[in-house]
Amino acid sequence: MATVSANPVPFEEPPYLRGLPSPIYTESHRRFQKACRQFVWDNLLVNAMEYEKAGQVPDHVFQKFCDNNMLVPNLPAPLPVNWLKRMNIYDILGVKVEDWDYLHTGIYMDELARSGVSSAAGINPGWCYGLPPIFKFGSPQLQEKFLPDLLTGKTRCCIAITEPGAGSDVANITTTATKSADGKHYIINGEKKWITNGIWSDYATMAVRTGDPGAAGLSVMVVPLKGYPGVNMRRLSVAGQKTGGTTYIELDDVKVPVENLIGREGEGMRLIMTNFNHERLTIAVGVTRQARVALASAFSYCLKREAFGKTLMDQPVVRHRLAKAGAELETMWAFMEQLLYQMCHLSKEDADRELGGVTAMAKAKAAMVLNECAQCAVLLFGGAGFTQSGQGELVEAIYRDVPGARIPGGSEDVLLDLSVRQLVKLYKAQEKQLGQQSKI
Template identity: 40%
Template sequence: MSKTFSTADVAKHNKTTDLYIVVDEDVYDLTKFQDEHPGGKKILQRVAGKDASKQFWKYHNEGILKKYKPQLQVGSLDSKKAEAAPAPEPAPPAPAAERKEKVVPSAESGVVVPAPGPAASEEPTEALDPFGSLIPFADPNWYQSYHSPYYNESHAALRAEVREWVENELEPYVTEWDEAKKVPDTIYKQMGERGYLAGLMGVHYPTHLTKNTVKSVSPEKWDLFHEMLLTDELSRTGSGGLVWNLIGGFGIGCPPVVKFGKKKLVERILPDILYGDKRICLAITEPDAGSDVANLTCEAKLSEDGKHYIVNGEKKWITNGIWCDYFTTAVRTGTPESGMSGISVLLIERTEGVSTRKMDCQGVWSSGTTYITFEDVKVPVENLLGKENQGFKVVMTNFNHERIGIIIQCLRFSRVCFEECVKYANKRKTFGQKLINHPVIRLKLAHMARQIEASYAWLENLVFQCQKMGETEAMLRLGGAIAGLKAQATTTFEFCTKEAAQIFGGLAYSRGGQGAKIERLYRDTLAYKIPGGSEEIMLDLSIRQSMRVHKALGMKL
């Protein structure tokens, strides 16, 4: 692989039986690959022995090279070696001690939500070093040296750590996994090993439950902005299926156990979950009850000896269900008419009477959307989360966390659409002009960017409020705003996929290839607009809830 070639050496490999090409000064042996090349072998034979960089970048994106490099690259041109030395490395970030850190979460025991220290908004810090492609609006603006009160060196370090993993080990394979409707189990396991699962619960980093920690951020520094950027960077894969596979079930199924589960239960089941050995999901929605949670019918009756609940009912559209060992399940313990005051939440373990079957859906293919039936399932009373008939509070507390997760993903997916479009519009020519030179294309990009940036600024503000307020106050005061932002994020996401598809044209209509992310995200939009509270319910709730809260705060009309 480390062989050096001159252009004259490469030129000798110009036959169908011995076919080399050059892409970006690296040399590839395509002799065997030509027969399986999806673009055809003749097109490769026409560039045999030559530098085909221009043609390559016309038809492919970076993921293809990353994926095929290990098997096809045989060396590099001698010219590359000569130039390699002076290549400027981005300046390393200044040591943490040299910078003033903004958010210093305190780790008092008994405080569940990471609370920022007093420094959080006192004085402005220097902007962080630039990071990423520097395409405007393709990353949050603090990646591009904008000043921000929310981020410090530990966020920059996590950003680099996650991006490296995503770009090298996830993104090149995402299309394959989506088509297979399954992500290898090893990837989920790595989520545990890398300490990411433990950091995604909206609580202080739980070192008492796992020995795994995140390499670039010490547990006591972990805050909600780390959690946000972890989800954000994972979403750069441009696959709702992948993100939901890794955090969709866990991120909403596990927090209620940690926050409302009895100590013994938590200590028994959490370590295996946080290591990535066991999986957990949230089971609320039913064939006949979605956003209308108060209407659910899956029943749990106390056994005569009072030691078990006997659960009977169905759950539908449950993310990750087919792979799960544990189900955080909303059940009716009250009378059929009891509404929201007859709901409880149980941690149901995969045991006799629990059946799961995979559902076929429009989008998020690799997320394992599941239909679950519970038939006379015996659940120990110790598995009750919170108090009997007070499960509505557990469900509501969880909604803010779930919705913020959805918002983060939608906004990054919107950025992915934007970024892909900018890159494509700068190489694709129509009517003798690059797409970027057509005002109609720039107009589409502008409408995407303005929605992304405005929504993201609202998101950062709300995450900051969650961090400052603590869980109960956040639940009472921010529900309306978070619901409004969820609707804002899903409409932005839908708009961006629609406009991106128009820019990519036929490439966004067929699966795979350069338009793969756009085609997939277009199909994923409904999986964001409907669950976690549909767009219509979110908009209505945003006003109803805010009016109620502000009335209590003394609103004058």
Template identity: 65%
Template sequence: MGLPSAYYTDSHHKFQKAIRPFIQKHLLDYAIEWERAETAPDHVFCEFSEANMLLPTLPAPLPVAWLKRLGIYELLGGLKVEDFDYMHSLIFIDEMARSGLTGPSGSLTTGFAFGIPPIIKFGDQTLQERVLPDLLTGKKRCCIAITEPDAGSDVANITTMAVKSSCGKYYIVNGTKKWHVSLSSCSLGPSHPFRKIILSFALPRLGRITNGIWSDYATMAVRTGPPGSGASGLSLLVVPLKGYPGVSMRRLKVAGQVSAGTTYIELDDVEVPAENLIGVEGMGMRYIMTNFNHERLVVAIGVTRQARVALATTFEYVMKREAFGKPLMDQPVVRHRLAKAGGLLESQWAWVEQFAYQMLRMPKEDADRELGGMTGLLKAQAGMIFHECASTAVLLFGGNGYTRSGQGELVEMIYREVPGARIPGGSEDVLLDLAVRQLVKIYQAKTKALEAKAKI
């Protein structure tokens, strides 16, 4: 809006002006069309990767040494790769979400944003040399594969097994990765009156393998410890996917974000080279948790923009739509709904900006410790406010907002994406609980430190 801000420098404004026309031309102008078609054309990923427009999906700071080895010194607008920070990241994610739809942009960025960082942060030099050149330049694609039918937000309960071969050269991997609601413990039929209630409690078990259907690799959580070993038995492997023996994949139909390529992956005695282990056996849970912080911040930023698109579209609509002889905007109840949702939205965006700025100013270890739980809360609240804004939009659009065509088509599409914001990446209820538990730990640790200091 051109209002003063303490967060953005000339570098950030220049970056925004440089990337907006590219994103508009290559993505936003076609987003609704591609979501209707339920897929984005292959050439779009190539266009973004050739322009180095997937790199800003990585967490700041970028892997500068690797990028310069690959001949990549600048992003659009002349931004040097070593100068990229979390405010540039926020701007990029926000611009990519300006269509109001997650699917088209997610089809390009999700695997890149979440599948590659663990390899950069924890992979040894040999593994990085084999896979990073092709992944960072977009010649090959990677996804993140954590969730399972019976272990959605309960990551420590993952059952996909990776057992070392007798020769020690391979991990033999068996299991499934999918987006799924498990009712395995429930024998109620589809017409049973309590089925919906039970289903609502099963929702936290949902997960997603986005982009899997197009990916050459998956950064995959597997159990290398014995069954029942919990978090200490988890590891991360780079598992080959497309065309690899023992791997089968198919797309899953979901309510929203249809074009993002949500995928079911089945692994049947898949031989993965032992050198594809990321980091150290048994450290997978730690690696996953550090990756979650980036994922949840990305989700919060994009979802907050989606909420803004829903509300802005509605604002425009009620200015021109007439009922009872006057524009809807002249009805006090309409203004009340807009004000209520708008106040929540603006407070959320202020927190998102503050959060990105804190990430920029804090050392990584301090941010992981101090902001881990708060990142979950930021993501959870973004989903709740998105729900409020999308519901307001559908209600004020009336019948048009309930129709998959015409004036309310975008609002109807956005409304279907609300569960995809509130469940994947850690379901809302799980993250609310996580945030408080983390705050309790921090409180207790700091209280002990103060008491010890007082005794001295």
């Protein structure tokens, strides 16, 4: 087993891993980072490009992560400790599940993306996006029905919200769930598109319409997928995130027990929006690391590649391009550390209220930074960066992932607008509160 250590190439590592002081990370975080880096390298990243080209992470990798509790970090912090201990899950590489916080989560997401390609998309999304609504909002009976097998990896799930005509515009979802005459089942009809991991999932945490048009008519329920009557799935070919198993799902009179409803009818929009905060935060961390890999690869290449009688690094225009992208990258990482730290020290209610809009902004900005760094890398690699083999194949693959960062989880323009609307909402609430206090 090769020891994996920090890389000295500029921009390769976050400041705290370059030996620079940080007030944010505790000894627990640093110990976990070292153990996590080794585990993820040995069991995923060493073959990441091979998996990317094959378009699938092998099942044995998913199982290896599951057996070592290394899919648990995908869940929002604080973790569902009681449920995990029921499943004999007590720690994650030495970190007790009750001590886990969002900085541990950030380290995990950062390490998963160190290959530069999105191989983790082949194993993580169900845990990260599909599972949380079940243990956060599901009834005790629903949790007993699904969590034992999902938390131990015996079954897999995904999140299914997007449709051909409704992506970021969640309120316009048209997939219907109508109660049967005897009231014992929902009959689901509709389509879901661009569903990550859908093709390998036994269940989907699915957004459906149980009521009138608009947000108030939405609900969320657990819908069986693989081999279930009325469900037809086919894999979609997409530009990047090749291991993600992007899937088109058709639902034709799919019969689902009413007990599979998560929460209550009409609560779907609230559940979905709450779930998006965690999704967007984790995406932003991984995307920022991908940007780091792209820029560091370009930096290393420019130190050795010669043109016009000197190395690319000796060309002022090249240094200027690297500096512009590097400034964006390090600013983005400071933003991410700030958000993660705040998530560790705010209550769930305060974080949802104060950070929802900021998290949407961070996800959008992280994708912009990835675009800047990946584009910079491809341009500096030249023809090699346009080739899906050889020394530029990594930056070429990262550049193909850019749309997968800018669109899923809420497309860029929608999130930027959402972030400002949330900030205005906060401002008005605080202004009203100040006005009331001034009258006392």
